[in-house]
Amino acid sequence: MLGVVAILKVQDGKGPDFEAVFLKLQAEVRANEPGCKLYQLTRSQADANTYKVLEIYEDEAALAHHGGTDYFRAIGREMGPFLDGRPEIDRLTTVD
Numbered sequence: 653m654l655g656v657v658a659i660l661k662v663q664d665g666k667g668p669d670f671e672a673v674f675l676k677l678q679a680e681v682r683a684n685e686p687g688c689k690l691y692q693l694t695r696s697q698a699d700a701n702t703y704k705v706l707e708i709y710e711d712e713a714a715l716a717h718h719g720g721t722d723y724f725r726a727i728g729r730e731m732g733p734f735l736d737g738r739p740e741i742d743r744l745t746t747v748d
């Protein structure tokens with residue numbers, strides 16, 4: 653399995669709008685991606701404008717499927733106006 657931590661910074665005051673849009677994506681992923689074992693938005697306790705998405709996938713194919721879905725692309729465009737820069741992506745390997 654592999655993991656991803658996506659760090660997303662949002663503009664001041666845009667957190668609630670960002671969360672509303674992201675939660676639509678989270679619901680789609682959970683409903684339609686059996687290869688995704690965890691997809692959870694979290695907000696930093698130290699900086700309210702910093703969010704981290706915790707993701708675990710069965711394999712590379714499941715991760716590739718996630719990034720190729722129509723809803724990922726469409727909802728990603730909806731989130732764009734709330735972000736303060738590009739997301740930072742950290743790919744991980746699970747340790748069992």
